[in-house]
Amino acid sequence: MSFKPAQWPRKLRSQEWYGGTSRDAIYHRGWLRNQGYPDDLFDGRPIIGILNTWSDLTPCNGHLRELAEKVKAGVWEAGGFPVEVPVFSASENTFRPSAMMFRNLAALSIEEQIRGQPIDGCVLMVGCDKTTPSLLMAAASCDLPSIVVTGGPMLNGWFQGERVGAGTHLWRFSEAVKAGEMTQEEFVEAEAAVTRSSGTCNTMGTASTMASMAEALGMALSGNAAIPAVDSRRRVMAQLTGRRIVQMVKDDLKPSDIMTRDAFENAIRTNGAIGGSTNAVIHLLAVAGRVGLDLDLDDWDRLGRDVATIVNLQPSGEYLMEEFFYAGGLPVVLKRLGEAGLLNRDALTVSGGAIWDEVKDSVNWNEDVILPVEKALTDQGGIAVLRGNLAPDGAVLKPSAASRHLLQHRGRAVVFEDIDDYKAKIADDDLDIDETCIMVLKNCGPRGYPGMAEVGNMGLPPKVLKKGITDMIRVSDARMSGTAYGTVILHTSPEAAVGGPLAVVRTGDMIDVDVPARKLHLDISEEELTQRLEAWAPTHERAESGYLWLHQTHVQGADTGADLDFLKGCRGAPVGKDSH
Structure with a gap:
């Protein structure tokens, strides 16, 4: 794909604040000059907002202040004017009840920061799980030129x-x-x-997956995803990103030009090839909703089903992100997809060129880490989307992390009404459960938890673990960490808290799971299921005020990305009326 840049020079958005000699322009310039900026910085050069999710309470992103200085250097070198903007940082490590509840709040607040401030382009500084999707969602909503630079994974433990x-x-x-x-x-x-160095999880967890998704979408420079946080090449990448965003502003190269349907198809297939997190499903659906694309769960199943998992990283495989980088990183994976006819080669990237041109000369330096297809971890490494009377709107499972002998299984349900019920019962030796059972967890979806916490990979009962059993089927409306593993069926929709069929499963019911057939079935009659649903009443705690109330009132289902209903679609970033 060839990109035709906008005619330059043109009046930049920031000039509505800083251009001319009006009282308002003098007001805006005067206040910013108290930091020692000379006159010529306001002469029409692009003002680049470095949106930084650094926080002491977001350990994955704790080194981003240092990295931001390298971005600034690149912006200065390219003739731009960098301004660092601290933004909402939803830490996976610390936020309660769940960082996921705050992804949408972060996206909303950052969207309004972009829209309401005098910036012409954005560098999205991300790392920790929810920071990448929240900033991508905000950038998609505003559609100003934007580019991602991640903090990178930590060193091997x-x-x-x-x-x-x-x-x-x-x-x-x-x-x-x-x-x-x-x-x-x-x-x-x-x-x-x-956890022995700065950076995100060093497995192919959600943070590394979302870094890979940003690169596969074309929203980051080629090779960005895998460079370790403490490697000097991570700082070089940051500086090059700073240079590149200035040219993107000059060319008016926007997220809507890059995050097309072809780009999302590339990302979905990439997720299968890397053995990526199930959380990528919910995040990419949300980002696509902000762009205005009609992407759904069936796309995930259809596009990823025949993609082999060739990246041998934990939790599905053996190695860690450090080895992935040394082997050649994501460009090697994208090249493999392209050679197999599974990459939309002409998809545009932030480089201004096609994604194939960025990766076609990549070299695999370690075939134990990035495997040949004939040695793939699994032939069908995408996300399996299961449906049936237990999940009319779908549920997801990661085949590369599951036990093969459990992919077709019939078992007796052992039900936990919520996470507290699970914690109270799971270690009880009198709990009637064995390895043939199917553990069912309710009320942990977007509304029920609230926020859809990563509790779906329920730990097994100690009495089962002591028998040497390491996996059982688990079904819930929750999420699980991208670093987790097991035969875990997640995101069951509709969730229990809104009266989905999961809400009326009882201990002793039989459940049929058939992953190859994409089936999740509660073995009771249709009449019995209808009667149970008619008698159902919600039991989850409901808020009466604050953001929690807003979230529970407006959050949509996991099957559509769990965004707030009033945030769907691109609203742009027009310059509003100046009140001064």
Whole structure:
């Protein structure tokens, strides 16, 4: 695809604030000049907003202040005027009840920051799980020239001679303690080894997945996704990004030019190839909704179904993001997809050129990390979308992280009404459960939790773990961490809190799971299901005020991206009336 830049020079958006000699222009310039900026910075050069999600309480993004200085250097070099803007940072590590509840609030607040301030283009500085989708959603809503630079993954963790991944080994070690295979003292000792440098999770969790999605969408420079946070090449990438955004403003190259349907198809297939997080489904559906594209769950199943998972990273495989970078990173994966006819080669990127031109010369330096197709982790690595009377609007499962022997299974339901009910019962030796059962968790969806927390990968009962069992089928309307693994069916829609069929499952019911057939069926009669649904009443806690009320009132289902209903579509970034 060839991109035709807008005619330059043209009047920039920021000149509505700073151009001319009117009282209002003098007012705006005068206040900004108190920081020591000379006159000629206001002469019509692009003002670049560096939207920074740095926060001491967002550890994944804790190094972004330093990285922002490199972005600024690049903007200055290219003739732009950089301004760093702190924005809402939804930390996966600390926010309660769930960072997911605040993704939409972050997107809303950042959208209005973009719209209401004198900037011509945006550098989206992201890392932690929700920061990438929230800033992409905001940028899509405003449609000013925008480009992503991520903070990068942390270095490999090592413990007792074993390569350990952030998140993934948290779940494994926790289960090992319950099974009596690891001491609590060893678990605590492993803490420092698992997360030993700045950066996001070093597995192919949600943060690395969303970094890969940004690159596959064409919204980041080629190679951005995998560079470790502490590698000097990450700082080079930041500086090059600063240079590039200035030219994007001059060319008027906007998110709507880049995030087309072809781009989303590339991203969906990429997610299958890398064994990416199920959270990518809900985030990309939300971003597509902001662009105004009609993307749905069936697209995820159709496009990803025959994509082999060739990236051998935890939680599906063996290695970590550091090795992925050394092997060649995402450009190698995109090249493989292109060679297999699974890449829309002409899709435009922030470079101004086609994605194929960016990746066609990539070299795979380690075929143990980026596998040949004939050695793929799984032949069908995309997201499986299951439907049936238990999930009329769909549920998702990650085949590359599931146990093959459980992909077709019939089991007795053991029901937990909410997460507190699960916590109260799971360790009870009198709980009537064994490895053939299917664990069912309700009221953990977008409205029910609220915010749809990452609790879907329920830990197994200790009495089952002690038998050496490491996986059971789990079904819920919740999410799970991208670092997690197992035969876990998630995002069941409609959720229990709005009266979806999940709400009326009872302990003892039989459930049929058939992933190859994409089936999730509650084995009761249609008449019985109707009677239960008619008798159902909500039990989840409902807010009466504040953002929680707004969220519960307006959040949509997981099957459409769990965005707020009034935020769908691109609203643009017009210059409003000056009140001064």
